[in-house]
Amino acid sequence: MPFIDVREITYSYDGGSPASAALPALRGVTLAVERGEYIAVVGANASGKTTLALHLNGLLLPASGSVMVDGFDTRRARDLPAIRQRVAMIFQKPEDQIVGATVEEDAAFGPENLKVPNEEIRSRVDRALAQVGLVGLGLRSPHELSAGQKQRLAIAGALALRPEAIVLDEATSMLDPGGKRELLTLLSELNRSGTTIVHITHRMDEAARAGRILVLSAGRVAAEGSPSRIFASADLTSFGLRRPGALELSARLARHTGGALGEPLDYPTLESALLSVLERLHPYARAASSAPIERSPSGTAASAAKAPLIRLSGVSHSYHSAKAPTRPRKPRRDRKVGGVTDNRAIPSLRSISLEVRSGETIALIGPTGSGKSTLLQHLNCLFLPQAGRIEVDGTPVIPSVADLPSIRRRIGLVFQRPEEQLFAQYVGDEVAYGPRLAGLGGKALTERVRWAMEAVGLPFASYKDRLTFALSGGEQRKVGLAGVLALRPQALVLDEPTAGLDPASREELLALLQRLKEEGTTIILSTHDLEEAGRIADRVVALVDGQIRLDLPTREAFARARELEGWSLEVPGFVGMLESLARAGRVQAGVPLTLEEAAERLAAALIRPDRAAGPAPDEAASAGAKGVDRGAV
Amino acid sequence: MEQFDVTSTLQFARYVPGDSPFHRLHPGAKALLLLFGLAALIIVHGTAGLVLALALILVVTLAAGVPLAVPLSSLARALPWLLVIVVVQILTVPSARWGADYGGWWIFTLRGGQLYTAVTSLLRFADLILFLGLGSAVTRVDELAYAGEALTSPFARFGLPSRELSLIITIALYFTPLFSEEAARIRKSQAARGADFSTKGLGLLRRVRAYLPLFVPLLVLALHHAENLARAMEARCYTVKMGRTRLHTYPVRSLDVVAGGMAAAIVALAILHPAHGWDQTVQALFGPRG
Amino acid sequence: MNARKIAVAGVLSAVAIFLGAPPLHPGFIPWFAGASLTIMAAPVIIGAVLEGPVVGTIIGFLFGVSSLVEAAMAPAGPTDAWFTNPLISVLPRLFIGLFAWLIYRALEKRNLPTALVLAGLGGSLTNTVLVLGMLGLYGYLHWGLIVTIAAVNGAPEAVANAVLTLAVVAAWKRVAYGRKKGAQLE
Secondary structure, three states: OOOEEEEEEEEEEOOOOOOOOOEEEEEEEEEEEOOOOEEEEEOOOOOOHHHHHHHHOOOOOOOEEEEEEOOEEOOOHHHHHHHHHHEEEEOOOHHHHOOOOOHHHHHHHHHHHOOOOHHHHHHHHHHHHHHHOOOOOOOOOHHHOOHHHHHHHHHHHHHOOOOOEEEEEOOOOOOOHHHHHHHHHHHHHHHHOOOEEEEEEOOHHHHOOOOEEEEEEOOEEEEEEOHHHHHHOHHHHHHOOOOOHHHHHHHHOHHHHOOOOOOOOOHHHHHHHHHHHHHHHOOOOOOOOOOOOOOOOOOOOOOOOOOOOEEEEEEEEEEOOOOOOOOOOOOOOOOEEOOEEOOOOEEEEEEEEEEEOOOOEEEEEOOOOOOHHHHHHHHOOOOOOOEEEEEEOOEEOOOOOOOHHHHHHHEEEEOOOHHHHOOOOEHHHHHHHHHHHOOOOHHHHHHHHHHHHHHHOOOHHHHOOOEHHHOOHHHHHHHHHHHHHOOOOOEEEEEOOOOOOOHHHHHHHHHHHHHHHHOOOEEEEEOOOHHHHHHHOOEEEEEEOOEEEEEEEHHHHHHOHHHHHHOOOOOOHHHHHHHHHHHOOOOOOOOOOOHHHHHHHHHHHHHOOOOOOOOOHHHHHHHHHHOOOOOOO | OOOOOOOOOOOOOOOOOOOOOOOOOOHHHHHHHHHHHHHHHHHOOOHHHHHHHHHHHHHHHHHOOOOOHHHHHHHHHHHHHHHHHHHHHHHHOHHHOOOOEEEEEOOEEEEHHHHHHHHHHHHHHHHHHHHHHHHHHOOOHHHHHHHHHHHHHHHHHHOOOHHHHHHHHHHHHHHHHHHHHHHHHHHHHHHHOOOOOOOOOOOHHHHHHHHHHHHHHHHHHHHHHHHHHHHHHHHOOOOOOOOOOOOOOOOOOHHHHHHHHHHHHHHHHHHHOOOHHHHHHHHHHOOOOO | OOHHHHHHHHHHHHHHHHHHOOOOOOOEEEOHHHOEEEOOHHHHHHHHHHHOHHHHHHHHHHHHHHHHHHHHHOOOOHHHHHHHOHHHHOOOOHHHHHHHHHHHHHHOOOOHHHHHHHHHHHHHHHHHHHHHHHHHHOOOOOHHHHHHHHHHHHHHHHHHHHHHHHHHHHHHHOOOOOOOOOOOOO
16 A cells, blocks of 8 residues: 555635635645655646645645545544654745754654653654754754755754655755755655655756656646656646756757657766767767857947946945844954954955946856845945945945935846735735836826736736735736836846746746846846856856856856856856867867757757857857747746 | 844843853743842832842842843943933922922922932832843743743643743744844835835824835735744644643752742742831931921 | 644744834834834734734733833833833733734624724724823823823824734735725726
8 A cells, every 4th residue: 555645636725805716726636655755746836736745744635535644544633643743744935944942942843742752852853963964053043054954954853753754845946056955965865764755846857856756737647757757758848847958958959869869867968878979970070179169249239438337346245144143152353344344244245346237137146145135235226335336327326315216216126035025905006116106197107007017927907906915926926026117127136036936937037037138128137047147148247255256248157167166156067068078079169058059059060060060150149149048948 | 324234133132151050040940030020129119129139130140150241231221211211200290299399490399209219210220120131141042932831831731821832932032033134125125116114294194004015014924934834833743732742851950949939038028128117217318208 | 722823923923022123123103203103013913813812912922021121121212111110011912912802803703804903903002001001000101191192192003003904914814905996096
C-alpha cells in the first residue's frame, strides 16, 4: 500500500464574494507516494499544487475522494497528530514558520507538541540541527539567520518530529540561488537516508532532481512520469512551465541533429553530446578560430553629449541594523565609509558612482546583501546619500530645495512583492492613487488608470470595480505594478521583480518590460538571474559588498564569467558551454546573450562550421539588438 | 537627511548579561518581584518609603553587576519630562494647596504642600523608572516569554491560557522588528508613488485617510503572517489540548522561593507603612497641614 | 486556544508594540498643538473582532506592558512618566478588546460595516475613558482638563481607530462597505 494514498480528490475555495462561483482548485487528483520516493509536483500558479500539498497532511480536507497516510484517514480529526508526525510540511515563507525565541527552541516546538519527554527533546533537537547544518547556532535568535538558514531551521523542526516524509510547498521560491542550492542538496541527502520527499515547485530545474514528476494543470494531473519522460513532452509550455535550458536548446537543434543529442538535462551533458555530433558531422572542418566578431553594443545608442538621466557620484550609505542582536556586540573599530564614521553602522554602499542614460536598460546584479536594494532606492531619491551626490538630468539633488515627490514620480520604484502595498477598497482607486496625488483628475485620470491596468494585463472594465483584497496573489501583484506605472514614469526601477514568479508570470513581466523599453522608458532592475539580464539589459552592473565591481555592456559582462563566478554570480549555462566549444574550435568565439542566440550559433556550427559561425554580421546585430527570446517558452 | 532610514531602537529589554544571583532567579520569581515591587511603589505614599525604595533599587542594581550608568541614563532622559509633569501637576491639583505659603504671582500660588507633592511624585517616578530598568537588565528575552507563563501556570487549570502566553509573547517579540522593516518598505512604496504624509491643515477624516495607505497594508500583512504561522504550527502537530512538554525547564530553587517571599513582604511593608512617624516629620518641613 | 488565536494574538501584539515604539512612534497621527491621535488600539480591536475577547485582552495586555516599558526606558514626552504606572498603562488596555468584541457581536449579524465602526469607536473610547479616568483618580490631571482632552483628542482618535478597523477587517473578510460600489473614476 502506498505511504500516501490520494484518491480522486476534489476541492473548491469559496469565491471572494457571494456573487462569484466557487473556484474549483482540484478536480479529481490521484497520487500514490511510496516510501522513500522523491517526487516533484509542478504546475503554474493556480494549477492546484499548493492545494494538493495542504491535503497531504490534513490541513485541508477534500470535498470528495480521500487521502490516506500510512493507513490513517485525514478526515478523522483524532488521527491528525499521527498523520502530521509522519508527514511534515515546510512552507514558502521562512519567517512565517518560526515560533521559538532561540533556534533550538523553535526546533523543539514539534516534539513539545507531541509530548515527547523533556530529555528526549534535547537529543532530537541536537540531531535535527546537525542534520541540517545548523550546529552551534542553537542559542541564537532566529533573527540572526539568513532566509536560507531559516528554511533549514524549518526543516530541522520537521525532522525533530521523526517524520517519514517531508512535503515542501515552494520552499525555495523566496531564497537566493545559494540558498536554493543548499536546500536542494539537503533534500537529496535526506532522501538518500530514507526520507520521502514531496517537493512542490514551479521550477523544472529543481523538479529534475526528483525520481518522479507530477504535472498539475487546472486542478488535474496533466502528466506523470520520470523527469526525462516529462521533459520530452513539448507540452510543458501549455502548462505554464519551461524546460531546463539544455533541453530547450537541444530541442531547437533537433532538426539539425536528428535527435542525436538525446535528452540532456544539463549543459555539461549537452556539451559532450554536441561535441560528439559535431565530430561526426564535420570531422575535418574547424570553425574559423581567433578573433571574436565585434558586435555593436546592443540597445539604444546613447547620446553621450546629453547629461545622464541619473548620476550617482561617490555615494555612500550605511544603516543601523533593525534587528537587535541578542548578545551585546563587541565594540567595532571605527570604520571610515566614504567620510561617514560610525562604529555601530553597517556600510551598505561605498562610494558608488553610476550613470544611467535615458532609454537604457540596466541589470543590477550581485549577491544577497551586497546593497542592491539600497542602491536602487537612491536612484529615485528615496534615500538621500549620506555622502556623495545624486544628479537628476544634470541637476544636483539638494534635499531642502529639490522637489522630491516630482523626482519620485519621474523615476518610479517597484519594490519586491508590490502586492504588499495595497490599501484601497477597489482596484481602480488603488491604481489611481499615485496619479491622483500628482494632480490628475477627471477623464485624464481614468485614461491613465485604464492604460496602466491594460499594460499589466488586468482588463480595465472588468477589474476596476473589483475588491482589491478579493483578487488572487498574482492579480494583486499586477495591481501593485500598475499603481507605479500609472505615474507614467520616465524611468522604472524594479527590485527583483521576477523573484518567486512562476515561468508564465515571469514571461509576462519581461514582455511588459520589453514593451516599456521600446516606448523609451529607462529601466533598471536588480536580479539574481543573469539570463534575464541577457534578454533585456543593455548593460550589466555588478555590485559586490557595496562596491561596483563591473559596469559593462551585457555581452562584455557575460564574457567575464570567471570573475562573476568569483562573486557567486552565474552566467547562463549556455554561455559557458559555447565558450568551451569555441575553445575546442567547434564554434565561432563570441558571447551569446540569449538562449536563442546560442541556438543560432550552434545551428550555424552544425551546418557550416567553416564559415564565420553564426549568421551574417548584420543579421546577427539585429537579432542581438532585440535581445528578446522570441517565440520563447 | 535620512527620511526613510529605519533605526529601530526597539530597546525593549536592555539586557545586561551577567551571572549575579538576581540574573539567575527563576523567571517566575523575577516576575513576582517585578509585579509586587511595582505594586508597592504605587501604594506607598510617604517620602520615607520612596527614599528607602530608591536606595534599595540602587543597591540591588550594583549587586547585580549592572553598571549604574544604564538605569541612570534612562532616568536622565526622563528627567526633563518628569519636571514638566510635576510642575503641571502641582499647579493644577487643588488638594496640594496646604502648608507654608511661599507667595505667588498672577494666578499661581506656591505652597509648601505643592512642593511636598512635587518631591514625592518625582521620587515615585524615579523609583518606577529605575526599578523597571533593573528588571529588564537582569531578564533575558526568552525568560521574559516564560515569565508570563510561570506566573499564570497555577491558574491554568481554571482555563487561563498560561502555556500559550509564552508562545504568544515569543511570537510578538519575534515579529515586532519584522514589522518595523515592513512598515518602512510600505512607507517607501507609498512615498515612491508620491505620498508625503503631511497632514497640515487637513480635517480629521482626510488625515486618517491619508494614513490608510500606511496602516492598512501593514495590518493586512500582519493577518497574512498570522494565517501562515497558524498553518505552520498545525503542521507541526500543535493541538489545543494541554500537556505540552518543553525543551528548557526552569527548576525552582529555594532561593527563588525566598525571593518570592520577599516580594510579598515588600508589598506588606508598603501597605502597613511603619515609617509613619518619619513621614510626618518630613511633611512638617513643608508647613502645617489644614 | 487554537493555533490561529495564538498566531493572531502574537502578531497583532507585535503590531501594537511596533506602533508605539520609540523613537519613531509610527502609530501616532499628528493632531493639533503637538498632540497625536494614536491608533495602537486598532490591532487590539481587530484581534478581538476576529478572534474573540480572550485574544483581544491578551493583545491589550501586551500593548499595555510595552507602553509601560517604553515609557520607562525611552520617554518621549512629559506624559510618559504617567505610563510607568501599570494601573494607568496596563489595566485600562485589558478592556479594549472586551468592549470592542461585545459591541461587534451584538451587531455583526445586522450590518457588518456598522458593527466594525462601532466596535472601533467603542474600543478606542474604552481606552480613552479608562486611561484618563485613572489619571483623574490619581490626581495627575484636573478633571476639567480631562474632559477637554477626551473631547478634543479622544473623540477624533476613536474615529481614526474606527476607520482603520473597518478598512482592515473588511479587506480581510473581503466584504464591501460604503455607498460607492466601485472605484471613483469617471
